Structure formats: C-alpha cells, structure tokens
Amino acid sequence: MTEAAERVSGTSLLAWRNLSHDRARFVVTLVGVLFAVLLMGVELGLLLGFARTTSGLVDHTTADLWITPAGTTNVDIAGRLDERRRFEAMSVPGVAQVDRLMMQFAFWRKPDGGTESVSMVxxxxxNGQGAPWNLVKGSIADLQQDDAVIIDTLYARKLGVTALxxxxxxxNRRARVVGFTQGIRTFTQSPYVFTIHRNAQNFTFFRPDETTYLLVKLRPGADVEATRLALQARLGRVDVWRAADFAAQAQRYWLVTTGAGSALLLAALxxxxxxxxxVGQTLYATTVDRLPEYATLRAMGAPNRYLYAVILKQAAISAVFGFAGGMLMVWLVMLASAGSTVAVAMPPGLIGVLALLTAGMCALGALVSIRRVMRIDPTSVFQ
Amino acid sequence: MNRVLTLADVGVTYGRGATAFAALQGINLDIASGEMTLLLGPSGSGKTSLLQVMGCLLRASCGSVQLFGQALARDVGAEAMAALRLAHIGFVFQHYNLFPTLKAWENVAVALDIKQVPRAQQREQALALLARLGLADRAGHYPSELSGGQKQRVAIARALAGAPRILLADEPTAALDGKTGQGVAAALHELAHREGVAVVVVSHDPRVEPFGDRVLHLEDGRLVDDSRPSRSSA
Known part of the structure; x- marks a missing residue:
C-alpha cells in the first residue's frame, strides 16, 4: 500500500482508509449500493425489455411508414384494412412499395389438449416485411405450405410443441410447426405465430381482400413527412405513422396506459x-465517528473543500464497488432470464444511466455528512 | 528576532448578556520568531482561548491581532482564517490528534497535501521531517504502534510540514512520562532556536519550564506576568 499511498492524494487516502478500517460498516454500505443497483438495474432493464418487446414487430421491419386502421393504439391489437387501400397508397408520389401485414389473435389448441391465445402474424x-428474425430451426421458405407456422422456442412449451x-x-384448422425462432417475445403473453399473409388470412377468417397493416417503403430521396401527410390525405379514415412513431406509440400504450411502466419505474425509484x-446513514455514521479528525484537518488549515472531498471520495468508492457488485448481480439475473418470456435489456446506454444514478445516489447520501462537517468547529480539537 | 504576532488589547467573551463570560481581557503581547514562549496559568485562566486567538482559530471579541504586521479584519471569514493557519501556523495537541488509519509518514504527508506540495515530493519530505525528529525507523508504523513520545514527535513533524513560522502547542507533554516529556520540550526548544520558529507552548508541566525563553502567566483572563528567565536550558 505504501507505493499506492504515494500515488494517491491525501483525500483519496483518507477516504479509502476511513472505509477500509471499518470493514463491517463498509460492507453494509456496499450491500446497500449493490441492492439499489440491482433493483434499479432489473426494473429499468425490464422496462426497456418490455418497451422493446411491445414494439419488436415494428422495429424489425424496414418500412418507412405504417398505415393502420383508424384509432390503432398498438401493433398487437388492430382492426382491418381493405386491400384497395394498398393500391390507393401506391398511387401516392414518393411511395415505392406497399406490403400487407396481418396481425390477429387466434386460439391455439395444443397437441395434448388445452388452448392458448396466440397472435397470428x-x-x-x-419482401419479408414482418418476417420472423433469429430463426434457429427450420426455414422461412417452408411457410409457403398452407398449414405452416413458425413459433419461438421461448413459448414452445407453453404451446405444447416439442419438435419441428x-x-x-x-x-380449429390444422397447423404444422416448420421453424423456431429464439427470443421473439410478446408483451401480451399471446405468443407470435408467424406465417405468410395468405395463411394468416385463412387461419383468422379474414377475407382475401382484408389485412391489418400496410407497410410503406419510400423511394430514395422522398420526404418522409410530406409523403406521410399525402398518404393521410389520400387514404382518409386510416392512421399513417412514421415507423419510429408507431413503435413509440406501442410502447406508450402498453407501458403507460396499462400502468406496467409506472410500476417498474416506481420499483426503480x-x-x-x-x-x-x-449510503447516507452509513457515511454519516463514519463521519460522526471521525469528527475529531475532521476538526483536526480544519485546525491544520484545510479548506472546507478538502473535507468535502474526503467524504465525497468515500461516497465515490462505495459507488464504484457497489456498482460493480450490483451490475454483476444484474448480469446474473439477465443470464437467468435469457430463457424466459421476460427480457431484461441492458444496453450500454442504460449501464451509463445506472452508473450516473449510482453516483448521484451516493453523492446525495454524502450530503448529510457534508452538512455535518460544514458546522465543525476547529477549536473542538482543544477539548 | 522578528515580531510575528502582535495582540493589542485583545479580549474574548463567550455568550451574551447576563451569561456573558470574559475569557480574555486586555491582552497586549508580541510573539517573536526564534524563541520558545511558555504560557502558564491555572485551569480556566484563558490559556487555551489565547492560544486559539493566536492560532487564528478564534476571533477576538475586541482588540486587534496582527500577523506578520498585517491586521486581521474583525469579520474575517472561516475560510480566510483556515488559509492563514495553513500558510503560517502549525499545531501540536495534547492528545496528538494523529489520523489513526494513516501511517506516521502518511500523517505528515496529509499536512503537505493540504498545503498542495506536489504529490511526488510528499513522501520524501515527510520522511525527512520524521528523520529530523528521530523517527526514521517508525515512518511506516500506524499511530497505534507508536509510544506516546513517538506519537507526539510525529505530531510535531506534521505541524512542521510546509515550514510554518509559528508553532502552537497545547500541553504537548501532558500525556508523556518524565523523560519523554523532556525530550519533546527539548525538540520544541530546538525548533525555535535552530529554525527560527516562533514556538508558543501552553503547559502545566514543570518539566517544560526550563526550556522556555519567555514565560507568560495568565490569571482570570489577564496577562499578569511576562518574564524572561535568567537561564535557559537550551
């Protein structure tokens, strides 16, 4: 430690030694930070995971615009559109291609009996717009057969499926599983069942000239907003969305209007x-124990910022170690949830947010101690 | 010898109104560099209050304090007082007040760190100070591993970090046995004479008296005697 002590500042050395010489209290602080990081990480990760799940179908297409039945609030629940709308859309300048996408709830009867609700896609x-991604078994081309469907391995057990x-x-129509994806989750817990448009119409009793969504791809250089407005004006009683806006709307619908997002945010809070x-309690206890030392520093002429630096560095050390431990726990939770229908997402941005929250949390915890040290009387060293 | 500290008609009063208590009254005093001044008096006579005023830890209620010829403003702020202490004054306390989680050299290095001595020089300077006080072989020990005398010498080394011109010591030998106490008093005396530091020592300890170049007696907050013993043991 001698060599290390030579390299660090006096405030860092005091901060580290204050913590490490009272290991029991340091451990309590670390456990507190660790569980706070775990709770925030898992809840915010779930929130992000749910958000991604709710808009997964939209995010995995390359469409620029989505045409939905009027009043549609999310991608999972929608009415019907007439096929002629597709032709009307194609006549609008800037539109390169318009694809149909079906989405409809259906009943899935398991091989051994029992029924589950599914979302037919x-x-x-x-063109592959709306096709499943992360295919791990089978082939999308096999979907050309009249009864062929693809499901996700996460829901295979729930749907009573064990093999291709x-x-x-x-x-009540025969269906055959020709492929498995991995990791395509659904927020509604009605698993997505992918098939080609014609089959989906047949399974869900849509007429051949009916669909749910129209996915618009624009010509290169076309103005997205101008074309959206033109489509809205041309088609009348439908909603025309930018893809990102529709994805955000789906997330808002499920996470805000259902209260699911609020519950997760509340738990994170x-x-x-x-x-x-x-952190506040344990740092304060450490500070109170060491008040004579702070008074000595003050008597020696240390400016207030020197004393604050010792406390803030104690908080920072607690934050770094607690964050590392907490993220390790979050990673273990993510590993455990990888095979479940609930996803904990942890992109680098969220890790950054968690790091900032942890730093802020520890800094706030240190404020009480700083307030106490602000009032310290250096003459107390003579008592 | 240069005058480093001048107190003119200084008084310190604690409390207000009917409960007011005058700890110091009408103190007129010059402290010079290169000598060791003893501050004697019974308990409650105002020794510690006077030390605190001299050490820029306590504002005088009345009168004026000059440090190196510069008068301290009556409304000088706490941070400005701290800056003055940092620049000019070192303290030695009765109970050492070392940082228990730091080794001897680290205790001295922290004082250098506060004075913003470059980090690369802190260890070297701290070890040199400890060596001057005969503690070269104890530099890597924690305070709990040192004797009382060694702790007090570490405290003196810490007080000397950054070469202050004034060293104020509050009962520095009170917790030490006879021989060790004498050794600490001798070290303080040597600092005054060899390095020109103005050393002021509050003490009840008769072992310290032979080392004083000047002796001040306080009673009931007043300076009742200011004498220079005819012989010093220096």
Missing amino acids: GFNLA GQTVEIN LGLVVGIVI
Whole structure:
C-alpha cells in the first residue's frame, strides 16, 4: 500500500482508509449500493425489455411508414384494412412499395389438449416485411405450405410443441410447426405465430381482400413527412405513422396506459431511495465517528473543500464497488432470464444511466455528512 | 528576532448578556520568531482561548491581532482564517490528534497535501521531517504502534510540514512520562532556536519550564506576568 499511498492524494487516502478500517460498516454500505443497483438495474432493464418487446414487430421491419386502421393504439391489437387501400397508397408520389401485414389473435389448441391465445402474424414472403428474425430451426421458405407456422422456442412449451413438424390446431384448422425462432417475445403473453399473409388470412377468417397493416417503403430521396401527410390525405379514415412513431406509440400504450411502466419505474425509484438512505446513514455514521479528525484537518488549515472531498471520495468508492457488485448481480439475473418470456435489456446506454444514478445516489447520501462537517468547529480539537 | 504576532488589547467573551463570560481581557503581547514562549496559568485562566486567538482559530471579541504586521479584519471569514493557519501556523495537541488509519509518514504527508506540495515530493519530505525528529525507523508504523513520545514527535513533524513560522502547542507533554516529556520540550526548544520558529507552548508541566525563553502567566483572563528567565536550558 505504501507505493499506492504515494500515488494517491491525501483525500483519496483518507477516504479509502476511513472505509477500509471499518470493514463491517463498509460492507453494509456496499450491500446497500449493490441492492439499489440491482433493483434499479432489473426494473429499468425490464422496462426497456418490455418497451422493446411491445414494439419488436415494428422495429424489425424496414418500412418507412405504417398505415393502420383508424384509432390503432398498438401493433398487437388492430382492426382491418381493405386491400384497395394498398393500391390507393401506391398511387401516392414518393411511395415505392406497399406490403400487407396481418396481425390477429387466434386460439391455439395444443397437441395434448388445452388452448392458448396466440397472435397470428402474416407477412409477405416475397419482401419479408414482418418476417420472423433469429430463426434457429427450420426455414422461412417452408411457410409457403398452407398449414405452416413458425413459433419461438421461448413459448414452445407453453404451446405444447416439442419438435419441428408437430401439428396443432389454430382456430380449429390444422397447423404444422416448420421453424423456431429464439427470443421473439410478446408483451401480451399471446405468443407470435408467424406465417405468410395468405395463411394468416385463412387461419383468422379474414377475407382475401382484408389485412391489418400496410407497410410503406419510400423511394430514395422522398420526404418522409410530406409523403406521410399525402398518404393521410389520400387514404382518409386510416392512421399513417412514421415507423419510429408507431413503435413509440406501442410502447406508450402498453407501458403507460396499462400502468406496467409506472410500476417498474416506481420499483426503480424505490431502489434509488433505499440506496440513498443506506449510503447516507452509513457515511454519516463514519463521519460522526471521525469528527475529531475532521476538526483536526480544519485546525491544520484545510479548506472546507478538502473535507468535502474526503467524504465525497468515500461516497465515490462505495459507488464504484457497489456498482460493480450490483451490475454483476444484474448480469446474473439477465443470464437467468435469457430463457424466459421476460427480457431484461441492458444496453450500454442504460449501464451509463445506472452508473450516473449510482453516483448521484451516493453523492446525495454524502450530503448529510457534508452538512455535518460544514458546522465543525476547529477549536473542538482543544477539548 | 522578528515580531510575528502582535495582540493589542485583545479580549474574548463567550455568550451574551447576563451569561456573558470574559475569557480574555486586555491582552497586549508580541510573539517573536526564534524563541520558545511558555504560557502558564491555572485551569480556566484563558490559556487555551489565547492560544486559539493566536492560532487564528478564534476571533477576538475586541482588540486587534496582527500577523506578520498585517491586521486581521474583525469579520474575517472561516475560510480566510483556515488559509492563514495553513500558510503560517502549525499545531501540536495534547492528545496528538494523529489520523489513526494513516501511517506516521502518511500523517505528515496529509499536512503537505493540504498545503498542495506536489504529490511526488510528499513522501520524501515527510520522511525527512520524521528523520529530523528521530523517527526514521517508525515512518511506516500506524499511530497505534507508536509510544506516546513517538506519537507526539510525529505530531510535531506534521505541524512542521510546509515550514510554518509559528508553532502552537497545547500541553504537548501532558500525556508523556518524565523523560519523554523532556525530550519533546527539548525538540520544541530546538525548533525555535535552530529554525527560527516562533514556538508558543501552553503547559502545566514543570518539566517544560526550563526550556522556555519567555514565560507568560495568565490569571482570570489577564496577562499578569511576562518574564524572561535568567537561564535557559537550551
């Protein structure tokens, strides 16, 4: 430590030694930060995971604009559009291509009996807009067969499917599993069942001239907003969305209007508060124990900022170690949830947000100690 | 010898109104560099208050204090007082007030750190100060591993960090045995004479008296005697 002590500043050395010489209290601080990070990380990760899930279908297409039945609030629940709308859309300047996408709830009868609700997704095989991604078994080309469907491995057990080629019933029509994806989750817990558009119409009793969505691809250089407005004006009683706006609307609908997002945010906030309280309490106890030392520093002529630096560095050390431990726990939770229908997302941006929250939490926890040290009387060293 | 500290008609009063208590009254005093001044008096006579005023830890209620010829403003702020202490004054306390989690050299290095001595020089300077006080072989020990005398010498080394022109010591030998106490008093005396530091020592300890170049007696907050013993043990 001698060599290390030579390299660090006096405030860093005091901060580290103050913490490390009272290991029990340091451990309590770290556990507090760790659980706060775990709680915030998991809740915010779930929130982001849910958000991604709710807009997954939209995010995995390359469409510039989505035409939806009027009043549509999310991608999972929608009415019907007439096929002629597609032709009307194609006549609007700037539009290069318009694809149909089906989305409709259906009943899935398992091989061994029992029924589950599923969301049928019917896409245009030629262009692939709305096609499943992360295919791990089978082939999308096999969907050309009349009864072929693809499901996700996460829901295979729920749907009673154990192998490719297994047959089930969808809305009392025979269906055969020809492929598995991995990691395509659904927020509604009605698993997505992918098939081509014609099959989806058949399974869900849509007429051949009916669909759910129209996905618009624009010509290179076309103005997205101008074309959106032109489509809206041309088509009348439909909603025309930019893809990103429709994805955001789907996220808003499920996370805000259902209260699911609020619950997750509240739990994350609770983690933050718990962390502030624990860090605040333990740092304050350490500070009170060492008040004579702070008074000595002050008597020696140390400016207030020197004393604050010692306390803030104690908070920073707690934040760094607690954050590392907390993120390790979050990573373990993510590993455990990888095979479940609930996703904990942890992109670099969220890690950054968590790091900032942890730093802020520890800094706030240090404020009480700083307030105490602000009032310190250097003459107390003579008592 | 240069005058480093001048107190003119200084008084310190604690409390207000009916509960007011005058700890110091009408103190007129010059402290010079290169000598060791003893501050004697019974408990409650105002020794510590006077030390605090001299050390820029306590504002005088009345009168004026000059440090190196510069008068301290009556409304000088706490940060400005701290800056003055940092620049000019070192303290030695009765109970050492070392940082228990730091080794001897680190205790001295922290004082250098506050004075913004470059980090690369802190260890070297701290070790040199400890060596001057005969503690070269104890530099890597924690305070709990040192004797009382060694702790006090570490405290003196810390007080000397950054070469202050004034060293104020509050009962520096009170917690030490006879021989060790004498050794600490001798070290303080040597600092005054060899390095020109103005050393002021508050003490009840008769072992310290032979080392004083000047002796001030306080009673009831007043300076009742200011004498220079005819012989010093220096």
